[in-house]
Amino acid sequence: MNEGPYAATGAARALETVGAWLLGILWILPLAYAIWTAFHPSEYAVRFVPTAPLTLENFAHAWAAAPFARYFFNTIVLCAMILAAQLFLCTLAAYAFARFEFRGREIAFLLVLVQLMIMPDVLIVENYRTMHTLGILDTILAIGLPYMGSAFGIFLLRQTFKMVPKELDEAARVEGAGALEVLWKVYVPLAKPVYIAFGLVSVSYHWNNFLWPLIVTNSVETRPLTVGLQIFASVDQGIDWSIITAATLMTSAPLLVGFLLFQRQFVQSFMRAGIK
Amino acid sequence: MTELAAGTIARRRTGRGFIPSIHGWLLLLPAAVLLVSFTHWPTAATIIDSFFSTPKGARPAVFVGVENYEAMLDDPIFWRALWNNVVYCIGTIPASIALALLMAVFVNGRLAGRGFLRLAYFTPTVLPMIAVANIWLFFFSPSYGLVDQVTALFGAPARNWLGDPSTALWCIVVVTIWKEAGFFMIFYLAALQQISPRLAEAAALEGASRWYFFRRITFPLLMPTTLFVLVNAVINAFRLVDHIVVMTRGGPDNATALLLFYIYEIGFKFWDTSYAATLTVVLLAILAAVAIGQFLFLDRRVHYQ
Numbered sequence: 200m201n202e203g204p205y206a207a208t209g210a211a212r213a214l215e216t217v218g219a220w221l222l223g224i225l226w227i228l229p230l231a232y233a234i235w236t237a238f239h240p241s242e243y244a245v246r247f248v249p250t251a252p253l254t255l256e257n258f259a260h261a262w263a264a265a266p267f268a269r270y271f272f273n274t275i276v277l278c279a280m281i282l283a284a285q286l287f288l289c290t291l292a293a294y295a296f297a298r299f300e301f302r303g304r305e306i307a308f309l310l311v312l313v314q315l316m317i318m319p320d321v322l323i324v325e326n327y328r329t330m331h332t333l334g335i336l337d338t339i340l341a342i343g344l345p346y347m348g349s350a351f352g353i354f355l356l357r358q359t360f361k362m363v364p365k366e367l368d369e370a371a372r373v374e375g376a377g378a379l380e381v382l383w384k385v386y387v388p389l390a391k392p393v394y395i396a397f398g399l400v401s402v403s404y405h406w407n408n409f410l411w412p413l414i415v416t417n418s419v420e421t422r423p424l425t426v427g428l429q430i431f432a433s434v435d436q437g438i439d440w441s442i443i444t445a446a447t448l449m450t451s452a453p454l455l456v457g458f459l460l461f462q463r464q465f466v467q468s469f470m471r472a473g474i475k
Numbered sequence: 476m477t478e479l480a481a482g483t484i485a486r487r488r489t490g491r492g493f494i495p496s497i498h499g500w501l502l503l504l505p506a507a508v509l510l511v512s513f514t515h516w517p518t519a520a521t522i523i524d525s526f527f528s529t530p531k532g533a534r535p536a537v538f539v540g541v542e543n544y545e546a547m548l549d550d551p552i553f554w555r556a557l558w559n560n561v562v563y564c565i566g567t568i569p570a571s572i573a574l575a576l577l578m579a580v581f582v583n584g585r586l587a588g589r590g591f592l593r594l595a596y597f598t599p600t601v602l603p604m605i606a607v608a609n610i611w612l613f614f615f616s617p618s619y620g621l622v623d624q625v626t627a628l629f630g631a632p633a634r635n636w637l638g639d640p641s642t643a644l645w646c647i648v649v650v651t652i653w654k655e656a657g658f659f660m661i662f663y664l665a666a667l668q669q670i671s672p673r674l675a676e677a678a679a680l681e682g683a684s685r686w687y688f689f690r691r692i693t694f695p696l697l698m699p700t701t702l703f704v705l706v707n708a709v710i711n712a713f714r715l716v717d718h719i720v721v722m723t724r725g726g727p728d729n730a731t732a733l734l735l736f737y738i739y740e741i742g743f744k745f746w747d748t749s750y751a752a753t754l755t756v757v758l759l760a761i762l763a764a765v766a767i768g769q770f771l772f773l774d775r776r777v778h779y780q
Contacts, residue, residue: 204679205688206584219581220588222574223595229653230598232621233610292506299499307503314514316766320714321735321758324742324751325517325524348509378498407603409717410735414743425605429721432609440613447606458601459594466597469658470665 237448241441257445261431264442266419267449270427277339277412277423278402284347285401286394292348293356294382298368308357314350323414330415337417346405352397359390396468406454424450518759524752536749543753553754555729556737559644560713563733566648567655568708572701574656579663596657604654608721611650612637615722637723640730647731650718655711659704666700667693706769713758734758 206212235247237258243251261267295301296308319326322345330341363386371381387394409425416422422430428450432443448455458465525543527536547553578596582589599607614621615636623633636642670693678688716736719725725732725740732740735758742751 205675205685212586215581215584216586219586219592222578222581223588223592226653226657227595227598229607229610229614230602232614236613288506288509291502295499295502299496299502301496301499304499307507310515311506311510313518314510316710316762317514317518317759318710318714319513319517321738321755321762322514322517322521323739324748324755325520326513327742328520328748329512329517344509345513348506348513350510350514353506403601407605409603409605410720410739413720414739425603425717428609429605433721440616443609444613447609451602451606454601454603455598458598462594465601466593466661466664469600469661 233444233448236441237445239441241439257441258449260442261446261449265427265431265446267424267427267446269419270422270424270450273339273421274406274423274425277342278405280339281343281346281405282398282401284343285349285352286398288347289349289352289356289397290382290387292353293360294386296353296357297360297363311350311353314348315354319345320411323411326411327414336415337421339421341415342408342412342421342423343405345411349401352401355393355397356390359393360386363389395464399465399468403454521752521755521759524749525756527749529747529749539749543749546750547753547757552729552732552737556732556734557757559730559732560734562644563648563651564709564712566645567651567712568705570648571652571656571659571708572704574652575659575704576663576697578656578660579667582660583664583667596660598657599654600658600661602654604715604717605721607650607654608718611646611653611718612722615646638727640727643723643727643730647718647722650722651712655708659708662700662704663697666697670696702769702772706765709765710762713761734761 235243238253238255239251240254240256292311296304296311326345327336330336330344333341335341335344367385367389368381371385376384407425408423409429412423413426413429416426419427428446431446524536526538526540528539528542530536578592582593582596586592617623617633617635617638620636622636627633634642636646674692675688678692683691713733713735716733716739719731719733719736720739723731725736734754738751738754738758741747741754
């Protein structure tokens, strides 16, 4: 494997390796520490004895102490609902921007891009008022609604659709396919990697989102995991750190495990989403 | 009759542009309705509401001109939150960008165990901010937490890191850098992999040193990425306050109140929606300034491509 003329050699390389590893260990340390705490009895929370007994008790306590099953369910429903709506709406809008001539297209596109800067995250006061007017406060729909028309998704898919050769489009039309059929049979299959990338970014964003769900939900039936975790961790002073850490790991576990299993796809998805 | 026929033909001609036009708008419509309802309309409503009083009970909102803005300028907590946000930006952005670049260079080379390194650097990005904040909350807890345990090895006394106004914001800064550096690394990594190895070969033939090559070739080529990362970092610094809610609730003594957190408190603790709208206008103005700045820079960026 050719490393190029500027790969470090000798002492410089050793130094670089040591530096990289120190940084790596420093970076993984908080998580490693959390895992240690969660899997050991609380008296070992800050005592690092290799012979400390392993236990799942902290997880059992956490699971029993709050309706985490319901929170998991809510978060999954939320992520699925947002993603399904985003994929549908953004595909149609991106297709319009990429392949249709219409009056006001450029201005409309600029207006869409505004959302890349002014995200719903900062418009909490007015969006709360809107949800109140619609009468859907404290519903999962209200958490997801502001994010369903995603400028990011429209932008990403528009770029992808624009790269589809016009000949493919025309060939399908000659065979008598309508506009939506062409979209479904030509454009969507070709954009599959972009859909996967967008899906991963979207799900991890909404799995982790906190402030807006905190504001708009008020009951166990609607709260996502992040809000449930926070209520669990802050209300009861009597709960010890090992249990809170176990709950914390539990709520992040699906994403973390998914990331470990599909590391390459994750990293490439985030890369793809960033290169515009 | 001929006139009528000519009219039909003319209508057909324009119709060719007209029908696709309708189709285009129809495809766009569902997404546009949501975007307008939850981005453009609330933005406009925020600005309108900032000129009205907060409705209380039977008393409806009345036009008060710039009264809310005057109150804001006299509000020391607003200035504190704005200043905190500036400090927070200066504390987090350059450090996380520099670390991100360093990580990307490390991982892009052929160091031993770079698979593990990439994993270690990137993992904090996948964790929810709320989980990250809970873990670090434990680290910073006085005498019991890991930070105090480590400093105790050097004989330092126990400190209440998050309870002390002089250290609390810096604790938040550390958490943010830890969370974001790996995320930005990805973009640098992608950009590094797109730089042609020919450039390095040519530069080596010319006898350029390693550092010279990085400073004069690699770094300028990464400028678009740096700009992209910078814009994202600034937006995040004003958009994300989850860790504040968990770790400090803006305290002690507003030492960690960032602008959005203050908006949240005013809007949903004190229910003073007009004042919250006024504060939001400031936040929107900052984001708009970032957008305009990016737009102006993008013109120059063409130079490199």
